[in-house]
Amino acid sequence: MPGTTSTGATAPGPRIAVVGGGMAAARFAERYTALGGPGTVTVYAAEARTPYNRVLLADVLTGRYDAEAIALPLGTARLRAGCEAVALDPVARTLGLADGTVEPWDELVLATGANPVLPPIRGLRRADVRHPAGQPHSSDRLADRSAQGPGLAEGVHTLRSLDDCARLAEEAVAARRAVVIGGGVLGVSAARALAALGVRTEIVHQAPHLIERQLDAEAGAVLRERLDALGVATYCRNRARSLATAVDGDTGAVRVTGVHLANGYLLDCDLVVLACGTRPRTALAHAAGLPVNTGVLVDDRLATAVPHVSAIGDCAEHRGAVHGLAIPAWEQADVLALRLSGADPDARYTGSRPPARLSTGGLEYAAFGDVDETLDAGLDVLRLTDATRGSYKKLVMRGDRLVGAILLGDLAGLDALADAWDRDDPLTGHPLHLLTAAGPGAPPP
Template sequence: MTRRIAVVGAGMAAARFAERFQALGGDAEVTLYGAEPRAPYNRVLLADVLTGRYAADDLALPAGDARLRTACEVTRLDTVAHTLRLADGEDVPYDELVLATGAEPVACGGLGRGRVHVVRTAADCEGLAAAAVHAQRVVVIGGGILGVDVARALAARTVLRAASSRAGRAESSSGRAEVSSPAVTIVHHAAHLNERHLDRQAGELLQRGLAGLGISVRTGTQVRALHGADRVTAVELTDGHVLDADLVVSACGVTPHTALARAAGLPVRTGVVVDDRLSCAPDVYAIGDCAEHRDRTHGTAGAAWEQADVLAARLSGAAPDAAYAGSRPYARLSAGPLEYAAFGDPAADEDGLDVLRIADATRGSYKKLVLRGDRIAGAVLLGDLATVGALARAYERDEIVPADPFHLLTSSTA
């Protein structure tokens, strides 16, 4: 009988796995069970759907010759019987199970999702795009990568107009309808933006860059309450300020979807706990945002891709001993003109660290390398990413940094 691989989830990890499994000559019937109504698409690009850079159709991802069951929620796993149950009550047998259930946005400060938009799915994005057409005052809660990227997209009035016309929602089909630029404010709990990736100086430079795009930032404060009945009219902050708002977007991070795995008795901490084979139980694997490997959930599409490649190599038989050795923390913002790449902990300030810093206020660039001995403990490139390739590689491979490491910060050829 044909071997059956069931993949719970139809997101980026699932699609990459299915595509590679087929390309590597894997011999099995692979089925993706996706809760969303859409075929797999590239979630990374959603913010730029808001700007109109991508049409929704543009995001489709290849998934090899896998069977695709969309709008098909899996409600129960039985890893002993090797079956999964679908929302309609059907029990489906499998030989190997891949959990690629992804993650969901966390609620900020207990705010319900009713009046607050999130940007996780294409449907979320469509809802936000529609609401944004008439928004005048937008508050984005959360100053991480997604929050900054969404704020930038919403503030880009001219491209927003194009987006709404492409989505067929413009006031006129010509796409020339007058849409006023909304005032966008980011509310961020920490003392500076993206504090997990950036030091104070970089965070402030980023904030200055956002100001240039018409986006204001309030740091060191959180949302206490939303005002308004059906529609939000204002956001009250813990520092006492009240911001008028007609659109609120929450971007406070994600948490792995683990309910199925937990109910099935699989090992779960923050995510579904997997070993270097990406296995959490006999014949059960987990990849992507739902997986926890070596005490870390990555929540990035890059790590999901790498995990999918390893699992596809293993299960297809192309490299049965392939192992996933982890991905080092890496953050990359590319929000229109604002760009940074951050590695490890660039704000580390313990004794004995060696810090190199190049700041160019005129050009808005800031580059920093933090060395612990001869290894990179953290680094940030903001505004000028000419050396991002070399730096990323040196960091990822934990290479010895030479005595004169300026080639990692400045490029002679760029």
Template sequence: MRVLVVGYGMAGSRAVAELRARDADLKVTALGAEPDRPYNRILLSTLLAGKVDADDLAIAAAPAGADVRLGEPVLAIDRARRIVRTTREDHEYDALVLATGSAPIVPPLPGFDRPEVYAFRTLDDCRRIVHHASGARRAVVLGGGLLGVEAARGLAGRGLAVDLVHRGPHLMERQLDGDGGRVLGRTLAGLGIRAHVDAVAEEWTGTALRLADGTGIPADLLVLACGVRPETRLAAEAGLTVAHGVVVDDALRTSDPRVFAIGDCAEHRGTVYGLVAPAWDHAATVADRLTGGSTAYRGSRVVTRLKASGVDLAAMGSPDAAADAEVVSFADPARGTYARLVIAANRITGAVLLGDNPLVGTVVQLFDRNAEVPADRRSLLLGRAHGGDAAAATESPALMPDAAVVCRCNTVRKAAITAAWRAGGRSVADVIAATRATTGCGSCREAVCGLVDWLSCVDPSAEVAA
């Protein structure tokens, strides 16, 4: 069977790897519009801040036997002939996987087509912003969602004075409530980022962003982080069912049973996730289906992580509370700390943890497993272990359960890291290669390094406490 994957970013490259791992004889071809090998898009803000190089973002090379074509954009899909037409040639397929991702939203405002205005979405975007920022003193970022906060932090990390402009009532309103958004704004202010909320942009003059209230914010460049929309043009032109994204069922099939969609472009049960963990769940489901399995995708429990220098945020579930839900919260704006839990039937349905909280991993685990929370809710809000002092149970890797998920993006548990070590992986790089830990959002790298350090100090053949 010939499987053709359109799009070779984080979702598409994972689909290729999953397919080849399941069936080494399967003919898999991937078409990537970008000339770069697949890279970790989540770490672009770290590159923007100058903390890493572009090479550090690269994802593992294509698996042996896969035919990967980079810099070959797709022009059209002919479903009747089962052919995909590119700028170079036609490719036949028996099964087609769309991993076309999403495209940045550029508001149709005056001046937004000028050369000093940049979208923040791709590696090439990031390179151009870095080049311009090297001679700049001030920047404006339009959009105070997750991507905008990351972009603002990255530019501030390069020493620029940054204004973050958001039309919503507070920053990151999809993940945070008002109190959390205000604490985040105060934290950013301490990092040299001035936030403007309830602010509507009207025009970029070339030297300033003019707002609807007449305010002008001077800057040398404007970075757009106004959100993204699923890239559905190819699917729509091919006659597939498209709503907000390409509509798929529990097998990730589109309205054509030979065509699948995964990642940012896919809409499952009315939801477009736009995050890496669901995209990789999609890739595994499709690979299983195309190699004879019957896996069904039922949706993902989403955890959003933002871990930039000076900003540590975890948000999960919905920030909204039902009438019968229990809501507990704690705020210490002076220290940049905020925590809020929404609990229903003694289980976490939504949570926000901003700032340093040693029990963030515990809260994520409780949410992930839909497990009951401790009777003393304060232990989760304040970072204290139930019935004791600061999270001693999470400080020693020996006390971490083998089933604990260390890398949520790839569902890598402590047991898998231990197994990789015992199989001969004696460095962090070896463990990453064996388990894929840290290759998603990267927020687990410190935990992985800690586990490897701990394993290097104990007998590799010794039993690990579970």
């Protein structure tokens, strides 16, 4: 406002500690400071780098982005990079760091994210020591401690961090064949990226078709054909049982040489990428006595059961949902920033229904809602398949309401459909027009 300036120093606001340096943490810090929150925000990040956009990792792998280029804004928050929090005392309101120091806080935001799930495959680990079963928290504690993962054999990778990315990119230069274990979104993205680097890649996937959580069998089949064309073979209904390894004569390191499938086949390879989903990192919260189910339990305020402790992003469980996706994490961060900054003390998060979306490297699809019409006799379905152009579209409706959709290859009409689904608006006219009519959301002619 013209003429008004801030009037001198005021009492320092609350100290806000954000535990974790991932996407939710960065978003919260940026929004809180942009909203003029009165507190000082400190982000304690385990990784020794500025928070970055994890969504873009597959494209960092292909070299489309430089590692430094995907840094995210933090507003005026202070970043303590390489400062992993190892202890949380919600009564004394302190945070113990890996270097032994103890930091006080007035508000704490848990944004510890998630770890890659390591599938039960023999030979995964360097010493082939069986991963101690039981406490999930002890297992992710193990992962917490080592950015490189819990002692994976040479050539075995996860793809969760920039460090993972850098190691994988380095090995991909000399690699001839790669096996991606897991045919979900991450597995498909990773396979596509490896293929783009010239590595012959195969996907091993347990489910009957690719990305089965979001796509139906037909869409999965179209996607599989598209991957084929990119040089990626897919083996569905297949499980990796064990890794074949060899000991390097010079270094003594155990190195992967292939993947044994449950059906007896052996896939030769020199790279393995594990893409079997993620699990919330809850060890810190659990140890501090916070209620934890799959994730740290939060209410609509994104508050945990403990006063002045909130949780957002991949580590949080809200109304039974753990999203593990960037857009819901950011929606949560936005709400929490509104609440804690005072911009809207009553801000509430009531859940997210993000459409699933893949838009890179010749693979394009969007899917949302319930796409399996066989679950309910009251559902109608409309399908358009264009084999020549490799496109597949499906609308699942109950009466005049859209309950789910898949658009693969040709995404015309996505905006209007997603909107109708999101608002639960009745579909007017023939729904076919929504799939074919050019209009808002249609690609250029």
